[in-house]
Amino acid sequence: MSALLQLSRLIQKTFALWVVLFAAIALILPEAFVWLKAYIPWMLGIIMLGMGMTMQLEDFKAIAQTPKAVCIGVIAQFVVMPLLAYVLCLIFQLPTELAVGVILVGCCPGGTASNVITYMAKGNTALSVACTAVSTLLAPILTPFIFYLLASQWIEINTWSMLSSILQVVLLPIVVGLILRRLLKQRIQQYITVMPLISVLAIVLIVAAIIGGSKAQLLHSGLLIFLVVALHNGLGYLLGFGCSRLFHLNYADSKAVAIEVGMQNSGLGVALAAVHFATAPLTALPSAIFSLWHNISGPILATYWASRQHKSVAESELDARKSE
Template sequence: MSAFLRFSQWIQKTFAVWVMLFAAIAMWMPEAFIWLKAYIAIMLGIIMFGMGMTMTFADFKSVLNRPKAVFIGVVAQFVVMPGLAYALCKLFQLPAEIAIGVILVGCCPGGTASNVITYMAKGNTALSVACTSVSTLLAPLLTPFIFYILASHWIEIDAGSMFVSILQVVLIPIVLGLFIRTLFKHKIERYVQVMPLLSVVAIVAIVAAIIGASKAAILESGLLILAVVVLHNGLGYLLGFWASRIFKLDYPDCKAVAIEVGMQNSGLGVALAAVHFTASPVTAVPSAIFSLWHNISGPALASYWAGKADKLARAEQLIQNKKVESDQVNISEP
């Protein structure tokens, strides 16, 4: 079992590589992955069920312990990213089918990958988990509502149908996973350890399915969509961080909120686009590219912050050692 866990951890650490590899294969041989598109909602449900199984009710204690930080993180999530998406669509004058996809991923809650990236960045992981949990639970209401307000400019939106979809593929699987974990506790511990690997496989399959189904649209508009996604993601990190600084959160909290805001549940965006905009496959492409890109930018940002934290810790340790040496010299003097 230990060998399997090491393999699972290795797959998770190299997640971005697998996403890029299978995205490239899907562009080369789209017919090998297009059939997976019919199972996107099911795969997302598996991912959300796995998320629920890795959660406990204790995770929500952070909401009570740090209500201000969680409130700022969740509000920033549902204000910054949708607002940025709308502004970028207007700035680049995106075609309607692409604009809808950009706004859709902007209206999604934070992704579970943000928790791992926050840990890597030496941020407040408990705060990240709390923000992800709360934003995901609010998603059935807020995602369709905000999307309707922003995207109805381009197309008629059925917010009620989208609400039902999010309940089915997000909230219900999470709640089921959470209750199963609570009821059976240690009996399913070994199965819980498998869920992250299943999630990685499912996300890679989702991205490959959308890339394969949208090859022609990507060849035509891929660079434009990539530019918008990179700006959306990067500005999300930046504005999430500075929103936290303005409200005087601790530095580890600021890192957690920045990552939480910048990294979206892009799998949900893909699933919603696949279900509600079947006539326009390119609508799912911004979410698919976002999934690819934020799994590159997130680890890069985490490495920068972790290196900065290690450098600061070494400097503080050096100062402490010099202080101890100075005290010892003073004691030894007659």
């Protein structure tokens, strides 16, 4: 088990590398991954089950301890990212399928990867976990509702069907995971240590399946999609941080909110696109590219913030020595 745990940690640390590697393989050998598209909702369900198994009541204590910060993080998540997506679609005059896909990923809740990135950035990890939990629990209502408001001008949307899908692939697995954690307690601990590895594998395969299935469209419009996704992600970090500072959150909380807002549960976007827009496969591509990109941009941002904090601490210690 210790060897498996070490492997799991190594895979998590090199997550972005594996996503890029398998995306490249999917472009070369698309037929090796296309068949996985039918199993995307199941793979996302496994990821959410793992999230539920790792959640504890302590994760929700941050809501009571810092309700203002949690509210800012969750509201920014469901306001900033959907509106950014809508504005980018108008600015770049994206075709229908791409516009729907960009707005869809913008309406998704925060992803669990944000918790790891916040920890790396020396942000408030407890706040990040609380924001992820709350936004995920609110997603069955808010994601279809906001998506309908912003995307219905491009395509007909069945809001109730989308709500049902999110309940099935997100909320139900999380609830099952929480129940298993509650009932099995210590006996489930060894399985919890493996879940991050399984989640990484599932996300890598989801991205590869969409990349492989959209090879022709990606080669044709890849640069445009990447530009829109990178702007969406980067502006999400910037506006998330700006909103936090505007409402006078401290630096650690502001970093957590910025990362929470900028990083989406893009796997949910892929799953919803695969289920509800199967006849328009390009709608899943922005979510897949988002999953690829935010796992590169997130660690870069975290490294920058962590290095700034180390530098600040070193300068404070130097000033203290000089004053002695």
